[in-house]
Amino acid sequence: MKQYFSYFKFLFITILVMALLTGGIGVARSLTEKHIRKNNAAEGERVFDYADVLTAAEEKKLAEQIAKREQQIGCDIVIVTINQSVLDFYGYGANTDSSWSRAMRDFADDFYDENGFGYNRVHGDGVLLLDNWYEGEKGSWLSTCGRVLERYSNSMIDSVLDDVYDRVEKSPYKAYSAYIEDIYRDMTRGRININPLIVLGAAAVAAVIFIVSHMKTKEGEKTTGASAYVENGSVQFTVMRDELINKHVTSVAYNPGSGGGHSGGGGRHVSSGGVSHGGGGRRR
Numbered sequence: 001m002k003q004y005f006s007y008f009k010f011l012f013i014t015i016l017v018m019a020l021l022t023g024g025i026g027v028a029r030s031l032t033e034k035h036i037r038k039n040n041a042a043e044g045e046r047v048f049d050y051a052d053v054l055t056a057a058e059e060k061k062l063a064e065q066i067a068k069r070e071q072q073i074g075c076d077i078v079i080v081t082i083n084q085s086v087l088d089f090y091g092y093g094a095n096t097d098s099s100w101s102r103a104m105r106d107f108a109d110d111f112y113d114e115n116g117f118g119y120n121r122v123h124g125d126g127v128l129l130l131d132n133w134y135e136g137e138k139g140s141w142l143s144t145c146g147r148v149l150e151r152y153s154n155s156m157i158d159s160v161l162d163d164v165y166d167r168v169e170k171s172p173y174k175a176y177s178a179y180i181e182d183i184y185r186d187m188t189r190g191r192i193n194i195n196p197l198i199v200l201g202a203a204a205v206a207a208v209i210f211i212v213s214h215m216k217t218k219e220g221e222k223t224t225g226a227s228a229y230v231e232n233g234s235v236q237f238t239v240m241r242d243e244l245i246n247k248h249v250t251s252v253a254y255n256p257g258s259g260g261g262h263s264g265g266g267g268r269h270v271s272s273g274g275v276s277h278g279g280g281g282r283r284r
Contacts, residue, residue: 035074051081076126109271139283154266
């Protein structure tokens with residue numbers, strides 16, 4: 001029995017590792033794929049098409065897409081379209097880029113705050129896309145909050161706005177759908193999302209290859225002795241050693257602040273309601 005186990009020990013160890021790995025991934029997926037909503041104060045509606053640029057069928061599809069993605073990422077995803085002057089609404093006067101940006105930012109943040117959005121709590125994790133169709137003030141603003149605020153850098157915000165800008169004039173539905181998928185992609189990036197069956201199959205193939213490559217059908221026979229290639233039965237060693245002649249040391253300055261990667265909190269600010277938001281906008 002002992003010899004039997006010794007012969008197949010690699011197989012047993014591999015199966016154990018496969019089981020632990022598959023079980024671990026299964027647990028990870030069960031913990032991360034679906035989030036339980038903790039904020040019941042916000043209304044269930046997520047698509048507010050005040051500009052009337054979507055059909056009823058498109059609104060329904062977007063709402064269903066949002067419901068699915070919200071549960072997967074644990075963040076509210078909101079779409080608001082308007083066809084009005086945000087500059088007049090806030091009394092910001094001249095239609096400059098800075099005034100437009102401030103008015104769009106305030107409108108988006110205030111809408112998020114006043115409706116109590118946030119998946120985990122009121123004013124919690126979530127994102128809102130405000131799309132204005134008013135002539136002379138057309139453009140989009142992305143307002144982030146909670147975990148979305150922490151996740152999104154300025155470049156990531158620009159990437160989402162790019163996808164909206166490239167599609168919105170031809171198909172508002174496709175633009176808003178792309179926005180939803182961008183949020184889902186960015187909020188799940190780096191998370192385990194592997195089918196355990198794929199892992200199990202790959203591990204099984206690797207185990208078979210490993211076992212076959214280590215099987216021995218016959219021991220090799222000895223054809224030489226310890227001194228078969230030793231002349232006159234004696235061994236001579238040539239002494240070799242390294243001697244330090246000179247030493248030259250090169251030093252390089254290290255700047256801990258020059259590392260790669262990205263930081264979140266793009267456009268971080270506090271709204272009129274005292275809530276921390278991030279975001280950015282794009283005129284068209």
